[in-house]
Amino acid sequence: MTPEAREGNIFTSSLDFLVNWGRKNSLWPFPYGTACCAIEFMSTETARYDLSRIGSEYVRFTPRQSDVLLVAGTITYKQAPILKRIYEQMAEPRWVIAMGACACSGGFYDCYCTVPGIDHIIPVDVYIGGCPPRPESFFDAMFDLQKKVEDESYMKQRAERLKDQIEDIKRKSKECREDLILRKNEACEMVSNTVRSKVNDVLDVFPFKKGR
């Protein structure tokens, strides 16, 4: 047994801390790069700036495996539905960074074809100004996002989700019960109707004198 182990290699912490620590240091981005900002994002990935310092070097090109939707570049009306669909395909928890003036507000393309800011379509967590922003400001945004992730409570979210689910179950079971009672009544009515008709049939076969 090593001395470290003998001394009790245990520490206590909250589950929130542990989960957030893991989440914030492995934010995998989905680069929805459309224009100039995507080139700056490429520079951010290279050796000089090195995005892997904060564990985000693993760029995923599928929304289902990524945590951060990085919208880098102008969003036009033609691709607005696509962006929305990609956001909807991402699994919770998900965050969105609007990189550059165009994604934040449409930039200086104040025109018939440019969406004036992606927050018309999807919720945004961090905005980065600049046309295009420098890699340093991208890092700044990532640090901001990490702080935001840190503040989130996994347990609280889970409790809320559970509460919703329990209420959902309660509501459904109540509906089911009401439905059951309704069906029971219907069934009883149906049974009594059948019995009555059967009795009538019998009466038809063996007619009794009425009014006896």
Next chain:
Amino acid sequence: MKVIAPNGDKLNLMPLNVGPSHGATHGCLRYFCALDGESIVATVGEIGYLHRGFEKMAERGTWQQVVPYTDRLNYCSAMMNNIAYCRAVENMFQMELPERTKILRVIINELSRMADHCICVAAAAQDLGSTTGFFYLFDSREMMMVIWEKLTGARLTNSYSRIGGLYRDTYDGFEEDVLAVCKQAEKNLRDVHACFDRNRIFLDRTVGIGAMKPERAIQWGWTGPCLRATGVASDLRKDEPYYDYETYDWNVVTGTAGDVYDRLMVRLAEIEESIKIVRQALKRLTPGPIDIMDPRIRVPSHALAYQDIESLIGRFKSVYEGVRVPAGEYYCGSEAANGELGFTLVSDGSGKPWRVKVRPPCFTQFAAFQELVEGSMLTDSVATLSSINIIAGELDR
């Protein structure tokens, strides 16, 4: 999708959509292909996902205000677009630029060309799975970015050129920085060639893939490195020289087969030629004025505006009314990194452009994309797409 092939076979094709937000579609373009197994039978391309209304925006401002918009056309070599636009307008004035401006523009043009080719080949390498090549090429590009920052204050979208001159003169130590970049780029090129030249995977995925015949390329309107890769030695810097390109000692690089390999190698070789031009141009660089002395065109400097009233008025007039370009119509093409970048300008003699139409070089290349990939495998379409260097900002404007 059930079809009957021309030879009578019954096929069940699978329609597959690629893009617009796919890792291999740089920027956002989309192609929709019918697959038989893994080979592409037919494909249609769809563009316009980054249509930002450049032409409408250009009509709203003055002639000088178009310059920042041209930055965002081909954002990999932004200053080259500025220069191409300013050259078109300057030709309408038929003005003669100062010697220093011409040489500086040549240096900046060639450095931008190097940066653009670096991005194209780096992204192609990344798509083919070679991350090492990507890092090598971005290394020298990052050094250029430092020069841009010192020179213009911005990394990517610089807006350095103005109608009738440049934004400002160079800083102390510009020459040494440029020479250092040239040296570093040569070193990185050697490294990249070491990565690619005898690499079996790279050769298997690029040689003979996406080939184009020279006659067909001309019909499709291809220009630039893609046309030169098919063997046509067409370069505006040689054919219709501007900025004294004919006095520099350099060669037009051509390929033979017009396939993916040729297109990438032509770009790498053009970086070497650009380094040659930059070195010669640096030797010619002598101190002198960078703006033409005409207050109707070039804004008088701050120093002058604080001293006399005429220059102050000149500053106001040039901001509010803009440059009054003589009425008429003109098409002017310049050799940008991707091919011939042309501007069709219509002026009605007022301070605002009536119509600015860009002739984007990669529009023609993407239009021919279906011919390149039909009959090849789906994976080859990725290699082909990265080799023709589609820049969405320029494609859709």
Next chain:
Amino acid sequence: MNFFETLFPVLETKFNVEKDASAHWDHSVIAKASVLRDLIIFLRDDESSKMEMLLDVVGIDYLGFQDYEGPRFAVEYVFKSISHPGRRVRVKVFVSEQDLEVPTISDLYPIANWQEREVYDQYGILFKDHPDLRRILNHVEFEGHPLRKDYPAHRRQWLSTNDFLLPALEKRLESKGYKVVQHSKEVLPNEDEYLTGSIQE
């Protein structure tokens, strides 16, 4: 001697073209829409010009242009020669607002297909016999033509769902000699089925 000075009299006698007075810095001719195709075939194939490359098709709207009277639109074709480097010529056709029709040259130059689609998209000029005249830069639900001078720059139009490319793909397959057994149902953009994005068998 300038090549245009020898070329222009030939064009003038053959196709009755005029010199464009607004082209002070390069060479441009104004042609009638009826002779456009013949003129372009001549420019492409004749030894004296050899304009093998079509660089651009430009639409121009002259609504409100200073001291201008004439048809509202113009389409301009920019040509360049590869065999004789340095030779360029532009051909301009005026299009009035009433008929809005120009013959297509997409069979002469394959690139004209997309460039004409762009002019149609931005200005609404129709190209007669064009194989596939769809919008290219703007989305399918877009109404109006944005680069016309009377289109306000700020009139924004939302798109409800993505474009439907299957009919275009089938057209492409058929042009390659394939026979599509079962066509996918072409749905209008405003129908509910389109909005769900289902590709119908």
